[in-house]
Amino acid sequence: MALPINIAKFEHLKASGDLPSPKGVALAIIRLIQDESSAIGELARVIKTDPAFVGRLIKAANGLVGYNRRAIASVQEALLVLGLPAVRTLALGFSLLSSYREGSCKAFDYDRFWTGCLVQGLAMQAITQRTRVAAAEEVFCLGLLARVGELALATLYSVEYDKVLKRTLEFRDISLVTLEQQAFALNHRELGAAMLADWGLPRVFHEPAYFAEAPEEAGYSEGSREYVITRSLGMAAYVADVCLAEERERPNLMARLFAIGAEVGFDRATVNEVCDGVVQEWQAWGSLLELETRVVPSFEELATKGEELAAGLKAEAPPVKEDAAAGAPLPVGDEIGAFDADSASSRAMRVLIVDDDASMRAFVRKILEAVGHQVIEAPDGRSGMEMALEFQPHLMIVDWIMPGISGIELTRALRQTKIGRGVYILIMTSLEADERLIEAFENGVDDFMSKPINPRVLAARLRAGQRVIRLQQELDRDREEIRRFAAELAVSNRRLQEVALTDALTGFPNRRYAIERVQQEWQVSSRNRRPLSAMVIDVDMFKMYNDSHGHDIGDAVLKQVAGAVKGALRAQDVVARTGGDEFLVICPDTGLDAALACAERVRFAVENAPLLLEGRLLSSSVSIGVATRDNVMKEPDSLIKRADQALYLAKSKGRNCVMTAQASRPGPVVPP
Known part of the structure; x- marks a missing residue:
């Protein structure tokens, strides 16, 4: 794939x-x-x-x-x-x-990143010791490095990635991958998988690392090795999330953890046992690596607490009464007529009530829950601010006069935050003087409600607020569509760029890419004072294949040669098709002797990879010219020309051989 x-x-x-x-x-x-x-x-x-x-x-x-x-x-x-x-x-x-324990990307938490990667590596090892789909020592490394793409983006684009990470806090409905794609036309999943492949991790590891965050995209058959490794990586990442979550959040994450564990064949007891062992190893490794760890209770204890919390929430659900005629449940308090046309569920809002009067909160809450709204309460302005930022309500009903922080001060503070700017705020007051109401609206209040509360008037105010909220949501959806379109356009542009730089027949980069890459490697060689070599490869007697067997056979020979060349090269070598039957190989950090040895492996691989067509074996061979950068060369073209000279020598020697026009190994590279 x-x-x-x-x-x-x-x-x-x-x-x-x-x-x-x-x-x-x-x-x-x-x-x-x-x-x-x-x-x-x-x-x-x-x-x-x-x-x-x-x-x-x-x-x-x-x-x-x-x-x-x-x-x-x-x-x-x-x-x-x-x-x-x-x-x-x-x-x-x-x-x-x-x-890379620290860096210049301010919003990237390096310590949390690395301790999370450690947990993921240990969890992968523990999971794989039971599934037996791979060597446990290798999957520990896979888990440790699976998120390296995030570190790479934070390192490459520290300022821009800082902005991307901050946007994930502002737009929680947009994934990090989407925001990365918009900013860089590349995301951490792609970059991480490419880095793992470049470092020599086999396909069975770097492919699952790409799909771990979205396993449904992989299309692996259930039970296959790749399927189990991908799902195991997902489980290991979630174990890290549980370990790094705040204490009060952990119990709520357990049901999801058990569901993920079931995907790799683990029951509840096995998940708890594996995770408890991971936490113990985390403490020991954290001390060795000087990484911060946290105290985590037993996972069975977390699971039990999570079930108790879920049961408590269910018990607090609003009561319903039965419509004797239709047999359908109706909201208690339906007589206030808040919703007479549409279903309550389609209009339900998240509402936060902030009032120091418990009886008033209970009264308003009963009205709101009776018509299907999700309601939470805060007893004062300070806790109201915290709950608003965490709960992100659609609407807030705030009392004006409260001890500590008043309703107006709370509104003013919320309007200074990204989340708070989008909340519809209705303030309750017994003061209806024009000056006070003007003060309220100038500080960000959207509407007001006079005390004592009239349920029917409150319902009307809610409907008015809901219309505004719906318009805002439609605007947000339109913005999301625009962002999605921009992301798709960036992906399309990137693919077009890739097509423009790729040879369609062999899948190798083309001449345009090769020219750009030689320039880049020349600069790296100058900066680091490291050797740089190149090979020019020509398919021997290629015209004969086209003339004798047709262009289809010629194309098949080129594909066969390209596959043999690619298989014989090293991970750091870059190969491109620069002409009809000619290839260029760039060999960074490689001297003349090593380049000659590599070229001989390529020649041997092509010679020993005959092409079977219609029952006939067609043999092929290549001539290769090799050159390395020396102090005489002033520009990248000089290196390619020297390799071309060597190719001419190889052809004059009878073809199917490797030659160089440089008599001895050059000295250290001295940039001109």
């Missing part, structure tokens, strides 16, 4: 050098593991130079051996238990955690 990732944009971000990436010892560890000739002893020696990573590595290994076996005590044992792929990813994850 091809993920909707803007490859061109990702490669551009990667070339900028600003994406979160491993550093120091972690980078040395990753490079050693990529080198097939390196020995375990050499790897252990490098790891021991970082005592912090040694401790984390051994703890990760001990988390897998169980309680009935001898504890791991050495780096060598840990390497054998974990395996090199897991060690590489652990080094990557812990390096990012150490290097």
Whole structure:
């Protein structure tokens, strides 16, 4: 399944050098593991130079051996238990955690992000130890890095992402992904999956990382490995949400947690057992990594409390009386005639009553609930302010005179907030002097109600307020449609840009992209003083395939060659189709010897990948010219021309070979 990732944009971000990436010892560890000739002893020696990573590595290994076996005590044992792929990813994850503990994006909570990622990694490990769909040590790393796209956006676009995160608080009905797409034509799901793939995590991991937040989009068959990993990631993320939630919010999250757990085959007891174990590990790992953790009660206790709260809310539901003729429930107090045409449910509002008089609150509440409104109460202005920001009511009924903060002061304070500006506020007062009413309207009050309250007049005021609220909601929906259209337009533009930079036959980037990318890599090489190499690949005797077998066969040969080339290249290499039968490979951070070795792998792969067509085997081969940047070259074109010269040599030598026009390995790159 091809993920909707803007490859061109990702490669551009990667070339900028600003994406979160491993550093120091972690980078040395990753490079050693990529080198097939390196020995375990050499790897252990490098790891021991970082005592912090040694401790984390051994703890990760001990988390897998169980309680009935001898504890791991050495780096060598840990390497054998974990395996090199897991060690590489652990080094990557812990390096990012150490290097990006803080940043300049003010609205991005780095500490909460990393402790949440830790919980998600531990939860993935605990879940997978039961589902057995993958190696537990590898899914720990997957859980730790699954949200890395958010960190990357906060790092790349600190000021703009700060604004995006603040908008999620203002527009809670709009997803973070949508706002990211509008701002960057890229979202954290896409960017994170691309980074995981680029770091070498297999498809079975980086694809579920993309779909974890919206598993219904994946289309995986139920019970498949990808399905279980995706749902497990979703459950692990929700466990992190529960652990990081405020104490009073946790019980209300448990029913949803059990529903998510059922998707991976866990019953309530299993979910509670897994989560309790995750919390214990979280405390231990948090201390080791110097991350803040929280005290979380047993999950069974949270579940029981959640059920009690749900039962209490059900018991407090407004009473109904039965219509003897129709057998349908009617609201108690229907005689006030608030809704005589439409159903109460279609017109129901969230209403907050703020009054220091408990009897008045009860009286108004009874009227409102009788016609289907959802009502909460606040006994004073201060708590009314807090509840308004949390509950986000459509309408507030506020008493003018209250101890502490008056109704007018509360209204003025609310109008200074984004949420409060959209609330319809009706103030109750026994003072009807013109000056006082003018003061009320000037401070943001929408309507007033004289005391004592007349139920029929209150109903009329509510209908008037509801009309205003509906108009505002329609306006908000129109704005959302415009935002959605803008997001779709951004996606369409991005796809058009990708098509413009992609070769339709091979799926490789085209010549236009290659020219831009060479420029970028040349700048990175100049800035970092690192080597840069290039290969020009030409399909031998390609015209013969077209002349002898037709263009369809020629296209098939090109596809076969492209697949072999791509499979033989390294993760950091960039390949583009620059002509009919010609390809350009850009090799960042690569000297001449390494580029020649890579080119030989490519030549061998093409030679040993014959094409079977209509019962016939068609063999193919390529000639490759290789060049590396040296101190004589003044611009990127010089590098490509030198590789072209080498390609000419390869053809003159009889084709199906690799050549370079540079006699010896160049010295350090000195930018001109």
